[in-house]
Amino acid sequence: MISFDRVSKTYEQMNALSNVNFLIKSGKMAFLTGHSGAGKSTLLKLIFALEHTNRGVIVVNGINLQQMPTRAIPEYRQKIGFVFQNAKLLTDRSVFENVALPLQIRGFYKNEIKTRVCAALDKVGLLFKKNMNPITLSSGQQQRVGIARAIVNRPDIILADEPTGNLDPDLSHDIMQLFIDFNNIGTTILIASHDITMIKKLQYPVINLKNGAVQRDDLGRSDE
C-alpha cells in the first residue's frame, strides 16, 4: 500500500511536487506518467526514502515515512524492489553475484542464495547468463538482471523508474509482462514511464503528473 496525502517537495524554492494525493492499495499495479521534469523520479525517491517531503504524509505498508528513524531506512528498503533506469549493475562481478547482493545484505546462507538467485534469473529468462559479466549483456538483458535483483528478496512493493526507457517496443513488452506476472502473485507495483502508447495498451490505472501536480488519477476506477 502506498498513500500520498497532500505531499509537497521543494528543491531550493523550485516546486518538484505540490499537493500530491493518491492511494495504491496492496497488490495493485499502476503507472506514473508525465513529461521529463514532471516529478516522476522525485515521487519514486520519496517512496524509497531517498528524499524527505517538505509537507504532507507518505504512508507505505503502514509505515509513516516522516516518522521513520534514519536507522530504520535500510531495513525498509530491503522490502522494496527498485528497478533503476540504467540497471545499476556492478561490473566487477558476475550476473549471479549481482542478483545475490540483496540476499547477502540480509545474511542468507549460500544454499538459500543459490536457490533464490537461480529462480529469479530463471524468471527473467537469463539463467544461462548467470556466470557472465553484466558488461557483456545487451541493455535489455541488463535491465532484466536489474529486475531479477529487485525481485530476488520477494519485496512487497516494486518501484520501477523508466524500466523500458532505452529499449525497443518488443523488449519493452517482455519486461512489462514480467511486472504483470509479479503483480499477479500479489506484489504492489508502481512504474514510472513516459511510453504512453504502451501504457494505453495495458489496462492499468495511471497517475499523470504535470509540473509536480497530479493531472489525472484513475486509481479509484480500477478498484471497482
Added chain:
Amino acid sequence: MVQCNAMIWADQMNRANINQGNKTYGLWVSHRQNIISSLEKIIKKPLSSLLTIMVIAVAITIPTTMWQVIKNAQIIGQNWDGKTKISCFLTKNTQYTTASKLSQKLSQQSPIQKIVIKTPQEALDEFKELTNFDEVLDVLDDNPLPFVLIISPNPELNNQQIVQLSLQLEQLPQIQSAIIDLAWLKKLFALIELLWTAMAILMFLLFSAVLLVIGNTIRLEVQNRIDEIQIMNLLGASAGFIKRPFLYTGFWLGSIGGALSWLFTFISLSMLDKPVTHFSSLYASSFSLQYLPIKHGIILVFCCAILGWIGAFISSTRALSAIKNINV
C-alpha cells in the same frame, strides 16, 4: 513457459520466506564471509597492500625493538645489582689483626655474604695504577690510606636494605665510614627511566602513524568502491554491513603488519646479539640477549589488529558520511 517459470519462482520464493526467521545466523555468515574475503583480497593483490603493510611493520618495529633493548638494559642493571659493594674504611692506625678479627665477626652476620680485606699497601698500589699521582705519593713518608673491608651484601637485599646495612656498619667504633658503590647503578636506572619515557612518546607517535596509514588506505579503498557502496545503500544495506569489509581489511592490514614487525624485531635483535655477548664477556658477565617473548609478540599482533580496526572504522565512517545522500 513463462507461466511455468512464474510458478516455480513463486514456489521457491515462498519456501525461502519460511526460512527467513533466523537473522543472527545471517549476521555471523556475513562476518565470516568478510573475514575470509578481505584476507583473500589482500593475498590476491599483495602489491597494493604491501606498501601499507611495510609502513606499519617498520613503524611498529622501531618502538618494539627499542622496548626490548631497554628491557635488556634493565636486566643488565638488575644482574649487577647483586654486586653492589660496601666499602668500610677503618679508623687510622688499625692493625691487621684488628681488621681481620672484625672481618671474621662481621662475616657471621646474615646480611653479609663475603668480606675482602684490602690492606693500605694494596689500596695504595691500586691508587697509583689508576692515577698519575705516583710522584706525589712517593713524597709522603708513610701510607695515608687505611684498611678497607669490602663487603658484599647478601644478594637478596634490595638497595634500601643495603643502605641500612651501611648505616649500621658506620655505628661500629672501628669503622670510620661506609660508602656504597651505588651511584653508577642509580645513573643507569635514571637513564633507563628516561629511555622508557622517550620510548612511550615514540610509541605514541608511531602508533598514530599506523592509524593514519591504515585510515588513508581505507579512505582510498572506499573511494575505489564508491559505485558498489551506493548500490549497496540502495539495496538496503545498513551502514554496518557496508563498513564491515573495510573494517576487516583494516584488521588484516594491522595484524599482518604487526606479525611482520615481530619478525623484524627478531632480526634486529639477532643482529645485536653478537656484539652484546662480546660486550658482556668483557665484563665477565654471563648475560645473554633476551628476545621478545611469545606472549608479548601475540599481544603486539593483537594490538596492531585492533589499531587497524580502529583506523578503518574512523576512516570508513568519515568517508561514508560524505557519500550518504546519493542520487538514484
